[in-house]
Amino acid sequence: MIRFEDVSKQYGNGVVALKNVNLTIEQGEFVAIIGLSGAGKSTLIRLVNKMIETTSGKLLVNDVSVDQSLKGKALRKFRRRIGMVFQSFNLIGRTTVLKNVLAAKVADKGFFASLFGYYSKKDYLDSLEALNNVGILDKAYIRADQLSGGQMQRVALSRTLAQNPTIILADEPVASLDPVTANMIMTDFKRINEKFNITVIANMHHVDVALKFVNRIVGIHEGEVVFDGPSNLVTEAILKKIYNRELSDDDIMFKKD
Amino acid sequence: MKKDRKKIVFFEKIKTVFSDILKPYVSKEGRTFQTNEFKVVAPYPFGLYIMAILVYIFIVAWSVTGINVGLFFSNLSNMWRIIGGLIQPNFSFFPRMIDPLLETIQISIAGTVVGAVLAVPFAILSSSNIVKNKFVYVPIRFLMSLIRTIPVLVYAAILMFIVGMGFLAGSIALSIFTFTIVSKMLYESIETIDMLPYEAIESTGATRFQALRAAVVPQVIGSYISIVLYNFEINIRSASILGFVGAGGIGILLNDRIGWRKYEDVGMILLVIFAVVLSIESLSRYLRRRLN
Numbered sequence: 001m002i003r004f005e006d007v008s009k010q011y012g013n014g015v016v017a018l019k020n021v022n023l024t025i026e027q028g029e030f031v032a033i034i035g036l037s038g039a040g041k042s043t044l045i046r047l048v049n050k051m052i053e054t055t056s057g058k059l060l061v062n063d064v065s066v067d068q069s070l071k072g073k074a075l076r077k078f079r080r081r082i083g084m085v086f087q088s089f090n091l092i093g094r095t096t097v098l099k100n101v102l103a104a105k106v107a108d109k110g111f112f113a114s115l116f117g118y119y120s121k122k123d124y125l126d127s128l129e130a131l132n133n134v135g136i137l138d139k140a141y142i143r144a145d146q147l148s149g150g151q152m153q154r155v156a157l158s159r160t161l162a163q164n165p166t167i168i169l170a171d172e173p174v175a176s177l178d179p180v181t182a183n184m185i186m187t188d189f190k191r192i193n194e195k196f197n198i199t200v201i202a203n204m205h206h207v208d209v210a211l212k213f214v215n216r217i218v219g220i221h222e223g224e225v226v227f228d229g230p231s232n233l234v235t236e237a238i239l240k241k242i243y244n245r246e247l248s249d250d251d252i253m254f255k256k257d
Numbered sequence: 258m259k260k261d262r263k264k265i266v267f268f269e270k271i272k273t274v275f276s277d278i279l280k281p282y283v284s285k286e287g288r289t290f291q292t293n294e295f296k297v298v299a300p301y302p303f304g305l306y307i308m309a310i311l312v313y314i315f316i317v318a319w320s321v322t323g324i325n326v327g328l329f330f331s332n333l334s335n336m337w338r339i340i341g342g343l344i345q346p347n348f349s350f351f352p353r354m355i356d357p358l359l360e361t362i363q364i365s366i367a368g369t370v371v372g373a374v375l376a377v378p379f380a381i382l383s384s385s386n387i388v389k390n391k392f393v394y395v396p397i398r399f400l401m402s403l404i405r406t407i408p409v410l411v412y413a414a415i416l417m418f419i420v421g422m423g424f425l426a427g428s429i430a431l432s433i434f435t436f437t438i439v440s441k442m443l444y445e446s447i448e449t450i451d452m453l454p455y456e457a458i459e460s461t462g463a464t465r466f467q468a469l470r471a472a473v474v475p476q477v478i479g480s481y482i483s484i485v486l487y488n489f490e491i492n493i494r495s496a497s498i499l500g501f502v503g504a505g506g507i508g509i510l511l512n513d514r515i516g517w518r519k520y521e522d523v524g525m526i527l528l529v530i531f532a533v534v535l536s537i538e539s540l541s542r543y544l545r546r547r548l549n
Contacts, residue, residue: 049460079462090457095475103454103471107463114467117474156457163461 001026002048002167002199007057009043009223017043019223020057027166028197030190032210032231035220035242041203044220045169048201049082050075062166080107083160083198087172089152093145097136097155100144101127104162130158134188150181157188161196168192170202174209179253182206186213206253207239279305342520343527350525354510358529360424361506364499365492368431373485375436380443386452387469398444405437409495413504427504431495435488442484443477450476479548486541493537497530 004023010016017040025031033041046052047059050066059066064078091100105123106114113119119127131137134154139147144155153173160168170189174182190213193200204210210217211231219227219234219242227238239247290297379397381387388394413430420426454472463471500508507526514522 051456051460076462076464079460082460082462084457084460086453086457088453090453092454092472092475093451094479099475100454103458104461106458106467106471107461109467111466114470117470159457159461 001060001062002201003058003060004047005058005060007047007059008055009040009047009052010055017223018047021223021225023218023225023228025199025201027199028193029216030193030200030202030214031216031218032202032204032214033218033220034204034207034210036244037205039220040223041220042171045171045201045203048167048169049079049084051084076107080163081166083163083165083168085153085156085160085168085170085173087175089149089156091144091152091155091159093143095144096141097131097144097147098124098127098140100155101130101159101162104159126164127158127162130161131155133161133192134158148181149177150184153177153181153185154188157185157192161192165198167199167201170200172203172205174253175205182209182253189213205251207247207251209253212254339520343524345521346524346528347519347521348525350522351529354507354526354529357500357507357510358533361496361500361508362493362533364424364427364431364504364506365489365496367428368496369435369485369489369492370432371428372432372435373439373488375432376439376443377481379436380440380447381469383440383444384447386448386450387473401437401440404433405441409434410499410502413499414502417503422503422505424505427496427499427506430499430504431492434495435492438488438491439484443481446477446480446484447473483545483548486545490534490538490541493534497534 002023002025004021007018007021008016009018021044033044035041043052047054047066048061050070053068054066061078062081064070066078070078092103102119102123105119105127109118128137128140131140134157136151136154136158139151139155144152147155168189173189174185177185186209189200189202192198202210202214204214211234215231217227217229217231217234218225219238221242221244226241227234243251289299379401383394383398383401385391385394409430412433413426416426416429420429450473454476455468458468458472459465496506496508497511498508500506500510501512503509507530511523511526514520514526
């Protein structure tokens with residue numbers, strides 16, 4: 001369970017990214033966070049694994065209080081169970097797909113095993129299974145920079161799965177993909193969410209993709225949560241409130257016929 | 258009449274060149290490009306001043322050092338005699354070269370390996386994208402450039418007082434040299450890598466060392482090997498002359514033969530060095546091309 005209680009975030013330059021956010025996300029939920037760029041979506045997601053620190057308020061993730069006292073070894077142990085997927089995939093292009101997935105296991109290793117890049121047979125099996133789960137097992141020994149965008153995001157997703165996470169944070173996972181590929185990746189997310197009961201929190205720029213795949217929508221406008229509810233309750237009026245304007249073509253991924 | 262027109266055209270051209278290139282210096286304003294729609298003023302040109310300063314420095318340097326070009330030409334006959342010896346290498350001299358030659362290659366291998374390994378931690382500590390603390394990487398870089406300013410022959414000469422003549426002095430001198438060059442080239446390579454994978458691995462709960470090993474090493478290992486091979490090429494060449502200061506290798510023999518004015522032997526030594534350097538260079542170039 002993830003619980004935000006009056007969480008605010010102000011950056012060093014004075015910019016207030018989030019204002020008094022209250023949000024409870026149960027284990028196994030699939031939540032999409034929508035809003036304009038700069039509304040605070042990325043900040044919200046990064047607070048969860050403490051890539052960014054909260055300024056005030058209380059944040060509880062899996063019964064761990066995410067605050068100043070969480071650091072060093074405890075923070076790393078906490079991060080082990082939280083996966084992260086990025087808009088630009090963040091793969092190591094110059095090495096194989098399998099090595100990329102194995103990299104998720106490095107955090108469990110001791111000094112010498114990390115130094116020599118040693119992974120156990122179980123690590124290999126876990127990683128291959130993760131690749132199999134998103135259907136790209138046949139690419140295991142291909143260099144990551146040889147893949148298409150959709151395949152790269154699938155590798156990133158397997159890397160996260162190899163971590164055996166309870167939560168996956170996805171920062172604009174399909175924003176740099178074409179509509180067909182985006183559809184497939186979102187289907188992957190949905191399947192993983194249901195199959196493994198992993199909580200998925202995804203920042204989405206494209207409203208229609210979010211509404212199509214995700215059952216709970218959180219709308220953010222200028223750092224404040226202005227909507228939180230099931231996707232079938234999202235109306236034109238609510239979207240106008242979140243976006244503070246009519247939707248433009250940029251906010252829609254699938255063309256209307 | 259026709260000739261006059263040609264003359265006029267010529268002077269017009271000179272005038273245009275003058276107003277285009279020199280006028281900005283006189284008028285204290287850069288070249289202006291104006292149409293009805295816009296006006297662009299180029300920044301004030303400094304090029305000509307820099308050129309003038311360089312020419313001035315050259316003239317001063319020439320006169321201060323008192324280079325006597327005449328001496329070169331009056332002693333030209335000496336040069337022909339030396340070249341005459343060099344182009345008739347004494348092949349029977351080869352057996353005496355084998356041991357010093359092997360020692361030269363050993364010195365460069367030892368120097369390259371030790372220097373290249375030591376360079377790795379310092380290259381990482383010099384990379385501003387890995388070590389974000391200015392107070393760490395700036396002093397380390399400064400220290401490295403300090404060590405780099407001293408020529409390898411000076412190191413060899415100093416080391417001879419410490420470890421004595423021969424193999425060891427040369428190897429240590431070359432490893433210091435390799436260390437400074439590899440660390441500089443490697444940190445410049447590390448600074449160009451994609452840091453996003455590093456962030457991704459860190460988000461899995463890995464330590465910075467683990468993220469470094471998993472996300473950075475695969476990106477730079479290729480250029481590291483290439484840098485080391487390139488340094489090996491340089492070291493073979495440097496090792497050949499280390500002997501001039503007594504630090505082992507074929508240079509000792511070369512110095513000796515020049516001293517005895519045995520230019521046929523010198524020619525043979527140069528021929529062999531040439532062959533060795535060339536083959537190692539082409540081998541290393543082949544390996545580096547395979548890497549990319």
